[in-house]
Amino acid sequence: MPKPLTQNTLFYGDNLPILREHIPDESIDLIYLDPPFNSNRSYNVLFKDERGEEAEAQIAAFDDTWHWNASAERTFHELIQNAPARVAAMLGALREFVGTNQMMAYLTMMAARLVELHRVLKPTGSLYLHCDPTASHYLKIVMDTIFGPGGYRNEITWKRSSAHSDIKQGRKAYGNIVDILLHYTKTEEYTFNPQFADYDEEYIRKTYNNVDPDGRRWKSSDLTGPGGAAKGNPSYEFMGVTRYWRFSKENMERLLAEGRIHQSSPSAVPRMKHYLDEMQGVSLQNIWDDIPPIGAQAKERMGYPTQKPLALLERIIEASSNEGDVVLDPFCGCGTAVAAAHKLNRRWIGIDITHLSISLMKYRLKDMFGLVEKQDYAVLGEPEDLASARQLARSDRYQFQWWALSLVQAKPLGGGGGREGKKGSDKGVDGVLNFLEEKGKLQRVLIQVKSGHVKSGDIRDLRGVVEREEAAIGAFVTLEPPSNDMVTEAVSVGYFTSKTWQKDYPRIQILTVEDLLAGNGIDMPPSSYGTFKQAGKVKKQEGKQPKLISVA
Structure with a gap:
């Protein structure tokens, strides 16, 4: 049984062994994952047969390449032998249908990780899997099997880009402008905080069509009590009008004193004012088109190809966790989920298989929150001495290069x-x-x-x-x-x-x-300009972030 972590942590390495060796059962409140997958490839390529032994690929390489190779075959057989019977049966059926190709390799590798993610998720927790329509239908089958028939909550469609025309380039299909978020939970007792989106401008113009001298928009509603005396509504004279009212006369006088009652003329029936700036907004549905993608000039843009908007992760984290909860991103890339979790006073764990991503996250945390490695959070899996640095250099000199660069920031x-x-x-x-x-x-x-x-x-x-x-x-x-x-x-x-x-x-x-x-660095003037594109300084929500002691 893994020991509980005691602080926010970044892990360098393959997330599968890290989940098995470091994350205890039912210790995570919210999981967000955006696994790499090349949706730009055609189905003909994704389903091309790849039988045979080939050199083991770096499955998590950022070119989104998943191949059916020795690694995928081993993982498949491990799942068939050790996974729950329904998972093994599902994978066997998928292989018969899909074949041995990139898609099946992707589904096999994801199934192994989703089994572990289900294990570490708390009974009150949620998992959001970010994907696109290329693979979402297959992933839904995998997740339905692992989480059970009652685990599915929503399929959320996020409009990730504006309309673009590929017709001139010969495209014979509708434009792809959405991503899919699959939301699953372990039990019915999951955390959920309703979220609200802004009203549509046209709705505001038509509905909140009254404006006070101070510029506040409002709409009005009926103050009379439906059902009259039969429903127990009080009857009295108010502002020269006698009716059965919704509220007691005392409450009506209070509302009038607060400026919340409007009478268009002396004989008109008074109505209650509802101010736009006091409304929560419209209850969020499963189509999200109000969070734009990261533009070329956006302050939070970091040059990472699959970087997601901070607002998207903030919405997910606010909806499915509370302050002090633990958020896990096992494919954390440039760390948007980690940054959003820290901003919202959640605890966090991030995992990635490249030193480039870990370096990027270190500087993002420093740029946004002033966090210092080893002091404010832990980084596990990186070389800590000369011997392990030499080993990294022997195994992959580019990973060594990126790690060494992180030492000088x-x-x-x-x-x-x-x-x-x-x-x-x-x-x-x-x-x-x-x-x-x-x-x-x-x-x-x-x-x-x-x-x-x-x-x-x-x-x-x-x-x-x-x-x-x-x-x-x-x-x-x-x-x-x-x-x-x-x-x-x-x-x-x-x-x-x-x-x-x-x-x-x-x-x-x-x-x-x-x-x-040993802690020695470059002798240079203080750096006052971020080396990575500045992530944008953010002010954390009030309240001190708790330690990660209660992960277990």
């Missing part, structure tokens, strides 16, 4: 928000840091990361890149210790002088991974 270049990145297109720059000099001039620190053999020529190359890019400082991060020639070469470049801080900084700096793990 730099933005990876060439990644473009993707897990595979644009390898070889960085023009000698792996990461960047920014700072502001006098008169708001933006200055840059360029970073190169090397996991293999290093030599003095690498320092000369970095100097050339810094000069070519007109950067202030160049930092060379190396797994291996630098030679004396490298140190001499770096020192010979001289200094960058900050007029703002009236201090000299070495123009070329060499830092080993061992230095960074």
Whole structure:
């Protein structure tokens, strides 16, 4: 049985073993997952037979590729042998129908994870699976089987983009502009806080068509008591009119004193005023078209391809959890669910399989809330010593590069928000840091990361890149210790002088991974300009966020 976590936590790694080894039974109040899946592929590709043994893919790679390979076959057989009988029967039937292809690989991998997510969900909890119409009908079958016939709550349609015409490009189909949110619960006793959307402008214009001198809009309603005396309504004279009324005369006098009763003329029947600004709005339905996608200039935009709007996650979290509850996102990407949970005073757990995503989340939490790793939350699964750093470098040098860049709080270049990145297109720059000099001039620190053999020529190359890019400082991060020639070469470049801080900084700096793990960083002016696109500072809701002690 996993031990309860004691604080908000980010996990690096495959979410399946992490769920099994670290998350206790019935410990999570709300799960949101947006698993990667390439809906842009045609059905012909998704259902193409992929029999045979091929190299095991990085199933969670951000190119959304799921293949029927040795890993999928192993997972399928594990589920057939160990999952509940109804789940095994469902997967067997799906394989007979769907075949061995990308779609079946996706459904198999998701089934394994959904079994674990069902296990960790509290009886009062909810799970929202974010997908699109390409796979939603299959996922619904999987989830109906795992959660049981009574677990389904809603299929929510979110309008994720505006209308766009592909007809000129030869498309013979209706435009795809929606995503699907499948909402399931473990029991009937689930948390649900009704949510409300703003009224339509046309409805406001027609219904709230009265305006007070102070600009407040209102509508009126009947004050007479339906059914008269037979229903026990009191009869008395009020404002020159005798009727059976809804309220006692005392309450009517109070409403009049509060300015909530309107009489159009001395002989007219008084009516009650209802102000627009006091209304909750219209009760939310299962079509959400009031949350726009993240625009190109949006403050919260972080350059992550599948980034979802913060407002979307806030709505889900507010509807299906309460303050202090635990929110889990097992495919957390750039961390929108984690950010929304923290903003709304929920506790949180995020899991992702790339260092790029974990780095992005670290800086998002810092940009939005000023949170500091190890002090305000834990990060598990990353290298913590030189030996594990060497192991990461041997297994995947790009993952090592992204992890090393996170140690100096730099933005990876060439990644473009993707897990595979644009390898070889960085023009000698792996990461960047920014700072502001006098008169708001933006200055840059360029970073190169090397996991293999290093030599003095690498320092000369970095100097050339810094000069070519007109950067202030160049930092060379190396797994291996630098030679004396490298140190001499770096020192010979001289200094960058900050007029703002009236201090000299070495123009070329060499830092080993061992230095960074010891807490040493780049010698540079304070960074006052976010390296990742600023997530937008937010003010947390009132109330101190509780610790994660009661996860179990």
